[in-house]
Amino acid sequence: MEFANKEYFILILLLIPYIVWYLLYRKKSVPSMRVSTTEAYRYGYSTWRTRLVHVPMVLHYICYTLLVCVLARPQTHNTWDTKSVEGIDIMLAMDVSTSMLAEDLKPNRMEAAKNVAAEFIAGRPNDNIGLTIFAGESFTQCPMTTDHTSLLYMLQSVRTDIAARGIISDGTAIGMGLANSVSRLKSSKAKSKVVILLTDGSNNMGDISPMTSAEIAKSMGIRVYTIAVGTNKVAPYPVPVAGGIQYVNMPVEIDTKTLEDIAQTTGGSSYRATNNKELSKIYKDIDTLEKTKMDVKRFSKRYEAYQPFLLLAVLMLLVEIVLRNTVLRKIP
Structure with a gap:
């Protein structure tokens, strides 16, 4: 498989500042409340929901990467050379x-x-x-x-x-x-x-x-x-x-x-x-x-192969939306 527009892969570099921003400033955007003491939470334990809190963001990154691959135009071809x-x-x-x-x-x-x-x-x-x-x-x-x-x-x-x-x-x-x-x-x-x-x-x-x-x-x-x-x-x-x-x-x-x-x-x-x-x-x-x-004499014919990348990106986006609005929903 080859990519007709390889220059689009440079867009993946934009994920770096996005990930840094997410790690450094995520806590500031998380709702909080004041309590007189945290003693009640001392022996608390993490649930499976808290362990999956970052999954939507990971799916978001994967979706973005797949869309960049679509822009790069992946192609398969039968190659015959003279x-x-x-x-x-x-x-x-x-x-x-x-x-x-x-x-x-x-x-x-x-x-x-x-x-x-x-x-x-x-x-x-x-x-x-x-x-x-x-x-x-x-x-x-x-x-x-x-x-x-x-x-x-x-x-x-x-x-x-x-x-x-x-x-x-x-x-x-x-x-x-x-x-x-x-x-x-x-x-x-x-x-x-x-x-x-x-x-x-x-x-x-x-x-x-x-x-x-x-x-x-x-x-x-x-x-x-x-x-x-x-x-x-x-x-x-x-x-x-x-x-x-x-x-x-x-x-x-x-x-x-x-x-x-x-x-x-x-x-x-x-x-x-x-x-x-x-x-x-x-x-x-x-x-x-x-x-x-x-x-x-050999001939070559190319075929566009972006469809699997696009379908997978749509699937990742749908899964992210479903998770954000159901089991990983945040209030407020």
Whole structure:
């Protein structure tokens, strides 16, 4: 809360001489009478009325102070300022093929990738970030948005067995996943446009090759950072069997050469993550990307807030009048 006319608060200083006058000269204005002796009042006691004798004057002071506050025009307001924040436009392209169920990363590649991506999103509140998922085909899970709460919800809703259950065709369509992400960034006016492509395999599906998508990204000024997820040899893969799950060692086949070429073509970087710690470090490295300034215009609207002060002042005045004319009434 703010006061539009703060200079009126100087009027409160007038209470000082008023209080001094009340304390020094009050007794002169109190009616008195002469008696031959005060012995009869020697053992007298104070009543609750005598203890409240100063209450009307205190209420009077409070009423005066509240009226000064009303003159000072208290105001509340919604404040929005014009400021510049920094951010970039980012699309996360995430592989959700069945091979992402391998457990060389804990609890598995898919969950590890989701957890680290969630931390990355939470650390960039000023960015437009979207999510594309791909296996044998690709689609946009969440378009670019600054509503990161909704984005994180959409990210966590990606099931690790989405391809295994047939919701999306299995396989690894890296070119389609990258092309889908690029299409979401084509109309972006940001200075920096980035795709973070995460996969654990080699392109074996889709109508667009990875390098074709990379050339399209390059023509649009989009940098691609590629992340290859998985150990160097074999990884434990869960296979459902009667009565439980059996683990088999699945060979890790990642086309790191193509991922490096994609990154080099678009001016990005290529990474390899063989464990959770390395994956987390990769996202922290990408977090140091160049940022672009965006102007955010904010507006302000003020509201007068004198009403509570005025109502309270009227209430204090009414209570004072009632007390002076009833229980604290003086005669004469």
